Amino acid sequence: MEKNTPCIAMVPCPGTSHLIPQIELAKKLLHLHPNFTISLLIPSLGPPSPSTTSILQSLPPSINIHFTILPHINPQDLPPNADIPTLMLQTVSHSLPSLSQALTSLASSRTRLVALVLNAFAVDAIDVAREFGLPAYVYYPSCATALAFSLHYPKLEDDDGDDGIVVCRKFGELELKEPLKLPGCMPLRAQDLSDLIQDKSTALHGTLLHLCKRLCLADGILVNSFVDLEPEPIKALQNVAPVYPVGPIVQTESNISSNSSECLAWLDNQPTNSVLYVSFGSGGTLSPEQFNELAYGLELSGHKFLWVVRAPNVGAADSSYLNAQKDDPLEHLPKGFLDRTKGRGFAVRSWAPQVEVLRHGSTCGFLTHCGWNSTLESVACGRPLIAWPLCAEQRLNAALVSEEFKVALRPKVNEKGIVGREEVSRVVKCLMEGDERKEMGRRMEVFKDAAVKAFSKDGSSTKTFETLVTKWESLKN
Known part of the structure; x- marks a missing residue:
């Protein structure tokens, strides 16, 4: 050299x-x-x-x-x-x-x-x-x-700023006087920014x-x-x-291990566009209650799914990001879940070869935490989304893909802050069989072609x- x-x-x-x-x-x-x-x-x-x-x-x-x-x-x-x-x-x-x-x-x-x-x-x-x-x-x-929001963040004030925005928290919830309008960007609401705008004392x-x-x-x-x-x-x-x-900077291939290759072999035996891929990224976790509601909702939907299961966590949603989980995540699934969904669902522990799963012809859509890596990988493979953000900028990304790009469905959260099993079942059915699926798929194909271009x-x-x-x-x- x-x-x-x-x-x-x-x-x-x-x-x-x-x-x-x-x-x-x-x-x-x-x-x-x-x-x-x-x-x-x-x-x-x-x-x-x-x-x-x-x-x-x-x-x-x-x-x-x-x-x-x-x-x-x-x-x-x-x-x-x-x-x-x-x-x-x-x-x-x-x-x-x-x-x-x-x-x-x-x-x-x-x-x-x-x-x-x-x-x-x-x-x-x-x-x-x-x-x-x-x-x-x-x-x-x-x-x-x-x-754009990151560059604007230092300008935010608790009191009226030059842009007329009032930022405050009431009972722990972020409030904005009006949506934040940054040049060239969709209006950003309080719920889109709740994990990004922090109290000054923290x-x-x-x-x-x-x-x-x-x-x-x-x-x-x-x-x-x-x-x-x-x-x-x-x-x-x-x-x-x-x-x-x-x-888009995305992975083009994953490190395939003997364990992860099992889920690809399972996909090989499923009909075209019949499987929902479910994953919350490299460190995202759900609360025990939300974990159970997701499991029952996937079961209730009647559709095929491949779920990357991580053990539930009572702490922050990203608390396992820098720490490997030691529990067997499958042990936390509802009693009898694996037996009841046998043949229709495939649960894989903690990690799956995501690029290959999304690219596979049997995969129809992606239930995702909306990390930007996962979002772009889905764009590159042309898979519509169920947007389920957990933390960081994921709520902003979820708003972008569901409201601006119109390639994602957003499940509704109940008064307890939980997505109930009936709601899980509803959005899964909409993505897998509803009229919205075709329109979202068409839009995603346009973005897929643009990514190649x-x-x-x-x-x-x-x-x-x-x-x-x-x-x-x-x-x-």
């Missing part, structure tokens, strides 16, 4: 749902511009999890992606009982000395460092990039609408405020969306910030990468 080989250093944050998009971004860049090399510098809370190890070991040896797991930080340096976003931010922040050492090593190797591409929770590393004279870009792995508010303010310090923001999906939000963002739509020879995202690469190759570090 010649010294002139341009190298991009990428810094993800803990958690496979953040590591995977960064790796897929690296793959896409190298597919379009194979003269580059990518070095992943990975902060860690502790020894890598089995899933992280599997993901890294499965990197194709034929492409120039290398990785270094930075020394894990001292857990005593972390605030006690911290929320997940704060843990991710703090892990990166305490890893900055190790990151600086890794960059020094890279700079002395036979490569030419040209840029640092950071996860949205790794924005504190912008300071390290400045020390090395490197441009710092943030990879924002969610939609352009969510990015640590989470401080974390989000810090992240959003530092986004503006980056030399550019790469957003995982594409022009034909969010034309107006992207246009509005590019009027105020250096925003680069590079999506984005990375055609003259596609919008291909041109975006060309613009970025031209900038990076011109640097003379």
